[in-house]
Amino acid sequence: MNKTLIVDRTDFSKVEIIDQPEGVLADGSIRVEIGPFALTANNITYMAVGDLIGYWKFFDPQAYGISRPEMGRMPVWGYGKVCESKCDTFRVGDRIYGFFPVAERIDLKPVHLTKTGFQDGTDHRTSLHSVYNSYTITTADTSFDAALDDLQPVLRPLFTTSFLIDDFFGREDMFGAEQVIVISASSKTALGTAFCLKQRGVRTVGLTSARNVEFVKRTNYYDEVVSYDEIENLSKSVKTALIDMAGNGDVNNDLYTHFGENIVYNCMVGKSHWEGARPPKIEAGAPPVMFFAPDQAKDRVAEWGGAGFAKNLGARWVPFCTSSKEWMDVESLTGDSALIEAYHALLAGNVDPARPQLFSL
Helix, strand or coil: CEEEEEEECCCCCCEEEEEECCCCCCCCCEEEEEEEEECCHHHHHHHHCHHHHCHHHCCCHHHHCCCCCCEECCEEEEEEEEEEECCCCCCCCCEEEEEEECECEEEECEECCCCCEEEECCHHHCCCCHHHHEEEEHHHCCCCCHHHCCHHHHHHHHHHHHHHHHHHHHHCHHHHCCEEEEECCCCHHHHHHHHHHHHHCCCEEEEECHHHHHHHHHHCCCCEEEEHHHHHHCCCCCCEEEEECCCCHHHHHHHHHHHHHHEEEEEECCCCCHHHCCCCCCCCCCCEEECCHHHHHHHHHHHHHHHHHHHHHHHHHHHHHHHHCCCCCCEEEECHHHHHHHHHHHHCCCCCCCCCEEEEC
């Protein structure tokens, strides 16, 4: 039997772990033990926009023999180890990194193999975005330094988004903004974005909850850090771009009321505030525009080539990881109860940003 987490797609607070029967491994496939994987606010965003962008489709329960149409499987980023192989390229013990469901194991069908990885050719996934169907063979990719092992699942997918946001803003000359306000500034994607913007010399303001102000200041990535109830203290005459990691309508309303027409761009990245993800009332200022990182990545890979993209990303990735050790301590946990407890804490926004967690079932 294979333990797997399923979530009510209309009420994320309803979650359970079920036992799923496993069949015989198909020819050309590998069976992979999943873990450790990271659980972050990014995973809540995947569910909140799951129907809009298609994240529910990657591990559709019905495609894996789970007859619960009201339920979905939350995707996460993490490691996997081959425990059975009917694919000549892979041996038991080989380690990969990529997109997984929260489960003990999964069967993958490696196709389009390269020296460093492969795509999953499982039938229901072949039409989905290649970024989320790609798996890296960790021993073949030099960016998987053993010294960064615990940081990879927590930061790597988030930092790739951070890098792409920074690249997008740089390409657009900051949309004419004199400052960038990052909403939900304690999130890992926000911190990575602020780190990149700082290298450009862009004035960046971190907006966060009162309890996280001191932590965000400690990272030293932002020029200024303020809490949500201090928005009115910011100068309203400054041309401002927003990067929104939370999707909280109330916070957006406060910002539009305060800055008005001086909001020159609003980049909507995440919806970790899944219950408060209503659109803001806009009387003046640029409306929110959804940012989809895989499309930006596709454009840059086409322009720079795969090797060029990896080189440019790595130039920011390694320094960011090195700096993150000054403010982050990764905790590793195992088992159903620890995972469920952490999941509900994450939904409630009751997590310590300085102590991200890795899990295995």
